[in-house]
Amino acid sequence: MRRNHSTTPRTTRILGSLLLVAAAGVFTVAAHPEARAAAPTPLDRVIPAPASVEPGGAPYRITRATGVRVGGSAEVRRIGAYLTGILRPATGYPLPLTEHGTGGIELRLSKGGLGAEGYRLRSTPAGVSITADAPAGLFHGVQTLRQLLPAAVERKTVQPGPWRIAGGTVEDRPRYAYRGAMLDVSRHFLTVPQVKRYIDQLALYKINELHLHLSDDQGWRITVDSWPRLAAYGGSTEVGGGAGGHYTKADYREIVRYAAARYLEVVPEIDMPGHTNAALASYAKLNCDGVAPPLYTGTEVGFSSLCVAKQATYDFVDDVLRELAALTPGRYLHIGGDEAHSTSHADYVSFMDRVQPVVAKYGKTVIGWHQLTGAHPVQGAIAQYWGLDRTSAAEKAQVVEAARNGTGLILSPADRVYLDMKYTKDTPLGLDWAGLVEVRRSYDWDPATYLPGVPASAIRGVEAPLWTETLKKSADLEYMAFPRLAGAAELGWSPAATHDWDAYRTRLAAQGPRWDALGINYYRSPQVSWPTS
Known part of the structure; x- marks a missing residue:
């Protein structure tokens, strides 16, 4: 009966290999949760619809090492503090405001023909920048950044993430003042x-x-x-x-x-x-x-x-x-x-x-x-x-x-x-x-x-x-x-x-989870296919 509890050298090698594969699989999932996560929100999946979107490149991921660069302007620094006030609770990250360094999230005033409220948002694996001619434009760019992150970012307790922003460029300004x-x-x-x-x-x-x-x-x-x-x-x-x-x-x-x-x-x-x-x-x-x-x-x-x-x-x-x-x-x-x-x-x-x-x-x-x-x-x-x-x-x-x-x-x-x-x-x-x-x-x-x-x-x-x-x-x-x-x-x-009901109602449906996270009591119109989970 002892032989039923014993293994040959070949059996041992096979079992060992299987255990290594299983362990490797478990390690891979644990180390890379984004492998199971949904793709980042496309740059054009926001409301209001941006004036111009050029998707491309890998996303940027907000991590514990991310900082928010705000330059020397007190008003830009205030917008940066507003942004970190939104991001810190759900991410659990410190997201320090800084005037120096590279990468991370950058808010910058720079004359670029964007008008009083326009902005440009660029996302690459190295970082995200929002530039504008005036502070109002930076603030509006921050609202777009919010919508490009998972809806859970609006919650006031730490959420699992990951916190990714699709790669590409949004250039935007309002139709009406x-x-x-x-x-x-x-x-x-x-x-x-x-x-x-x-x-x-x-x-x-x-x-x-x-x-x-x-x-x-x-x-x-x-x-x-x-x-x-x-x-x-x-x-x-x-x-x-x-x-x-x-x-x-x-x-x-x-x-x-x-x-x-x-x-x-x-x-x-x-x-x-x-x-x-x-x-x-x-x-x-x-x-x-x-x-x-x-x-x-x-x-x-x-x-x-x-x-x-x-x-x-x-x-x-x-x-x-x-x-x-x-x-x-x-x-x-x-x-x-x-x-x-x-x-x-x-x-x-x-x-x-x-x-x-x-x-x-x-x-x-x-x-x-x-x-x-x-x-x-x-x-x-x-x-x-x-x-x-x-x-x-x-x-x-x-x-x-x-x-x-x-x-x-x-x-x-x-x-x-x-x-x-x-x-x-x-x-x-x-x-x-x-x-x-x-x-x-x-x-x-x-x-x-x-x-x-x-x-x-x-x-x-x-x-x-x-x-x-x-x-x-x-x-x-x-x-x-x-x-x-x-x-x-x-x-x-x-x-x-950009005005198209069918496209709009798809983008509108995606706002439902965000309103849920914000505690907004909204009407679930049957004209919109709201997410069920």
Whole structure:
């Protein structure tokens, strides 16, 4: 029986060889986990679609030895710190900032004809470089770098990797200078942390304008020292009768600072002469009859109006715009002007003729909803078009004529990029007065041809508004904004030649795991083949 436990020399050699092969195989897998990993994300698999991509060469791999070179500029160093703040938690690597050395990830300012927001990203096995003419371009390049890494890079705990960036070159710049998102903080008040969270989400998709709708019938959301009851009383409620709230000047400055650090400009809006019940309730003298109405917590529109004939109205407007302009380093003040159904046309024109110069008086450019084109837009004014495909030909012609006469346009068609519109009749949040807006409908239009007859030079860009009649918390905002926000960002940034629904929805599907990693609550549209794992 002993022979069953013994081996011949030949058997021993065979078994030994097999053990060596098995050990070698185990060693190979352990030493080279990328052999089992998915290929790096292709350079063109990002949103917004880049202007130019030249793939080629082996990828670069971020390792424990990788550093981030930032040169001598304080602003470049700050962008580098932002990048390492994203990469360190998931990689577990130190990723030191350095001004010297070779390889690693380099952020560098260098005049190269890329414009104010363009960048060039080059990836080779030796390292990755992002170069730009200006800091905003470097920051946008960092957003592309994020999307070229696995989605797990967004997590706040150490992940297995590997962290590879496909080889090749991306050269990119925006189609339009204005790429905005509007956040309505009046219907439901949103805290500073909630606004900051949304800013971070906007930055990932190279949006550069944050339009804050700061006043409406349901709430006044910004401190005005010369009219203190606006915030203290007018800001004390919201849709449905909640506690409301308002921003102190320090709060607002913090929002502006946080946005600027992510290369977003804040565009504050005080809507007038309509949408003003919160102001009218706060000060009786703003009403033609001298009687303050009660605070309002409903959702109807068009019933309120400042008293156009009173001098007190223009004292109020001057004070509010003066204080807001002093708080706002950006170029624009938005004066609303929509749905002024309780103001006669003659009074509306008279009001806008008096108010627009006040904006210029305080060094800002005026933006108004497109009804401004029915008055006399001042030289340099910008109208924000929020009409529908079915808007009357006469109203569209009025906007086109203003554009031909020099008025700039921001395109926000409600039945395309109003992010609060329901996706389907079963969407639990949002409204449907502009129609049902699924992901394809939101994406599949061209700003250059949307209003025939508008000169290309008049189009400043695209903005996706998010109204909050039905939205109270960040998860609500995210469900309605994502995935449509990404499409609006692409419409504003990417060349028209890249616009293709089938290609886009493939790139959009790849964003799902990233949103999961970031904790973003998004709508899993059946029009998109989202990954299942």
